[in-house]
Amino acid sequence: MNGYLAAEPQTDPDATFRNFQRHNVGRAADHFGVTVTGTPSFGWRLRTIGTPVDGRHGACWLRVVSEEPQWAQGHAWTGNLDGNTITTVHKPRVLDVFEWPERDWRNQRAELMTLMPGEPCSSTDVLWTLPNVSAAWWRDLRQSVDTLAVIPTERTYADQVRVTDRIRTRFGDTVDTTVTHWATAHSDLHWSNLMRPDFGILDWELWGTAPEGTDAATLLCHSLLVPTVAEQVHDLFADRLDTPSGRIAQLNVAARLLNRIDGGDYPDLAEPLHRHVRTLLI
Template identity: 45%
Template sequence: MQWTPEGPDQVLIAKVFEEAAARFSARPVGEPRLGWRGRTFGRLVERPGGKAWLRVVAAPAEKVPEKLWSGMATAQAVTGVRKPELMDVWETAEDGLRFRAELSTFVPESVCSATPELREPISLPDQWWRQFRSSLDAVAVTATDRVSVRQDLVTRRLTWVSDGTVPTEVKVFTASHGDMHWANVTSGTCVLLDWEGWGLGPAGFDAAMLHAYSLLVPEVAARVFETFADVLDTPSGRQTQLFAAAELLVMVGRGDHPELEGPLRRQVSGLLAAGGIG
């Protein structure tokens, strides 16, 4: 979905947030936090039971992405992972837009990065890496019919980035978080945030995406690869790495993460030169 809210829509999103807070008997206390391209509006709130996180997502009424709309609710079935718990939901519509307000438990830990791409070194203990690995393993074995990454998308991206020189069929799909980057994981206790896009994707997709988002900090990228070497350093893992790099290069072409372009192109060249993909 390419919709981006303009000024009046942003004002309306903030208004719906206030309405949702009142319905949930919550008082906003934190600074507003906007999601990707301003499509979500989140803020810390206080309720009689303590602190919580309230987020409102908006979409044109005729173009509501049902998969993303229900992601947080269906993710409650994923076990063995530290994540926010959904407490309440309210939906409404106004001026051609639909809104979904989700009240979740508050996660006090800071995220690893303010941006999806890691821009500077971060020191994470071995226990954190073990928790992160076990979390993605737990997600991968979750049974679901939700789809995060379609085969046709993989085919298009791999054909484009390789000029049609690599196999494009994904042999194994497993459940994935679907939006794994450094602004969606905390640095204290390893908590995974923002589950709206979770579902089936190529095996190793989350690890490959985090590795790609780490390329500006080579030592962290190396640690990601080391932690998931048994998944990534295989023919199918290299295929997934190539797909992840292609996905981010498409985002670069749209104006996102421009600093990653050089490292991503080197990553693609290295994978294609090494071969053994798919």
């Protein structure tokens, strides 16, 4: 076993599942003929694991997602590979894919992809400190979001029915949720999916059509613990956020995050997010 994939003591269910994910990476690395060259990192609720590898393509990134069978399908399951059609935004490219079942319990999907230079702007989705990025980085962010917005796709992240249900379930039936402008969005544009010092965007599972302003709204809501950055994000995307569709995009993102908070994620974000929502519901 590669030393980077050594098992940890199985002291609790999470430790057991991390070891399972390390085993999955080892199996995928053997399939692709690559060598793990760094310590793996785990994604949200351990459903993904990723690690640097080296092989015939040179330095790459190996990512494995593990899902229950009913979720191992659809746009989110193939989002990274589908994203290969996007060539005008700085992002990873999937080189190869390998899928296998773990009996009838889980399905795994391994993706070997190009390695992005630099590091994520944050180790967490929510920003806690200044991101230490350049003015050119901010310009590249705006240009990339604008470029993506007009790329045609049949993929859908959030349609009118989903937007209305999510917002009204959280904020009440009287909220006007009519979206008049739609755009292609990354749909998970938070700080651990953004690279520095050179700009780049990771994790394209969810990209697709969404209310215009969704990416700006997502980044804004994940920035609220650092008010100066939240203000900078707002100013950069004011023409997308300060519109009827932009308001709905923000409410949709906020509802999604509040659902996550109810499940135990991002507890410190709850109060600033509620304050932000109140400004949108006036």
